[in-house]
């Protein structure tokens with residue numbers, strides 16, 4: 001969980017930009033309920049179009065809105081296991 005204050009501020013700024021325009025999920029094309037909160041599988045998460053691990057940038061241009069569940073299915077295994085673990089807590 002080592003996140004610099006700078007990238008955290010950037011992340012919040014980008015999330016706020018999505019929350020304002022409320023775009024549909026770029027992975028499944030369905031609308032996102034921006035009132036839902038983590039760990040709801042249909043809540044809003046920011047997806048990197050080109051993963052940081054694959055050389056993608058952290059710019060707004062490389063980000064898109066998606067459902068948590070769509071983002072997890074995409075291939076981010078760490079994220080997926082997080083969703084599964086939190087699901088067992090309910």
Ligand SMILES: [Zn+2]
Nearest residue numbers: 025028067070
């Ligand atoms: Zn979706």
